[in-house]
Amino acid sequence: MTFISDNLKFQLKKVALLAVLFSAVFFGSFYLVSFFDPHPALKTKAITAVQNLAITANDPELQKRAGNDNINLAAFNDWAKINNLSGDNVYDGDPDKDGLPNYLEYIHGTDPNNADTDGDGFSDGVEIGNGYDPDAKGEAMTVVSVEIDKLGVDAPMVWSKTDIEANMLKDLENGLSHFMKTAAPGQNGNMIISGHSSNYAWAKGGYNHIFEKLNDLQVGDIVKIKTVQKNGRMLDYQYKITSKFVTTANDQKIFENTPTPTLTLTTCWPLGTNLKRLIVKAEIVK
Ligand SMILES: [Ca+2]
Ligand SMILES: [Ca+2]
Ligand SMILES: [Ca+2]
Structure with missing residues (x-):
């Protein structure tokens, strides 16, 4: 004695077959997508290297870090005068002790006598060393x-x-x-x-x-x-x-x-x- 007619059995088999086919296609496509996933799996290792400013006054590499702004000595001297900078270390000195020598204060347009030109609590040196804009308050990035x-x-x-x-x-x-x-x-x-x-x-x-x-x-x-x-x-x-x-x-x-x-x-x-x-x-x- 059977409770399921042959026709129903046939229908159930059909459903089961379709389910198998569907899952094969469904999970298979997942596999393919993950295999060919063009997204960069931006593996984010803990990058422990904390960026420090590391611009020192007598650094021979200074010119490279100043970018394209080849210093115009006459303009620099005018700027130094306006800012009351003088002496042997007018170029490399750091009177405001913000980590930026006068040369780079000039290049970046920051105040050589104020450690925090934009007054946002981050020194000019720290801002430039970490990509922040030294003349835009807060966490504005260059x-x-x-x-x-x-x-x-x-x-x-x-x-x-x-x-x-x-x-x-x-x-x-x-x-x-x-x-x-x-x-x-x-x-x-x-x-x-x-x-x-x-x-x-x-x-x-x-x-x-x-x-x-x-x-x-x-x-x-x-x-x-x-x-x-x-x-x-x-x-x-x-x-x-x-x-x-x-x-x-x-x-x-x-x-x-x-x-x-x-x-x-x-x-x-x-x-x-x-x-x-x-x-x-x-x-x-x-
Ligand atoms: Ca300085
Ligand atoms: Ca400064
Ligand atoms: Ca600042």
Whole structure:
């Protein structure tokens, strides 16, 4: 005796078969999506290297850190006079003890006799050393863009304030992303900047392929980092490429700090995948 008719059995079998097919397609697609996920798994190691200013008065590298603003001695002397700076160390001195020698106070348009030009509680030296605008109150960051002529790249740099991947991906919708707690432009240490090499067709943002051609860069090519402060000071830094390699997302070589200003560009590799990272390293030349 049976309670289920043959027809019902057939229907149940059909449902079961459909369920199996559906789950195969459903979970299979998840597998494929995770395998080909083009998002950078921005592995956020605790980057312990705290950025310090590390500009010393007699540093022979000072010129490099001053960016493009070749100092005009006559204009500097006028400025020094107005600010009552004199003596042997008029150039390298730091009368307000904010960590910025007079030379860099001049370059950045800050007050050489006031440790905190914008009065926001952060000294000029700390602000510049960490990418903040020394002449804009609060936690305003200096406006930065990244230009790589060879690749036709000209994109804003977003100062990422997160190490949560979903939020970092949001930052990448708006440009290239600066890894939090890595060096600021022109400052000692390793500045890490990440960009998409590819993304889903439906992904938001205008920078989904910004580093698509990163692999075209060669040792010796130049990356320009341009900064603009609220007070109008524009400083351009140039980094020259020293190496290029493919590695895993959490390779410590990507994150390792350096005693001088260096730049690390990173993107997902090969194109269209999230398997590895293409890394370009550069060091400051100007
Ligand atoms: Ca100073
Ligand atoms: Ca100052
Ligand atoms: Ca300040």
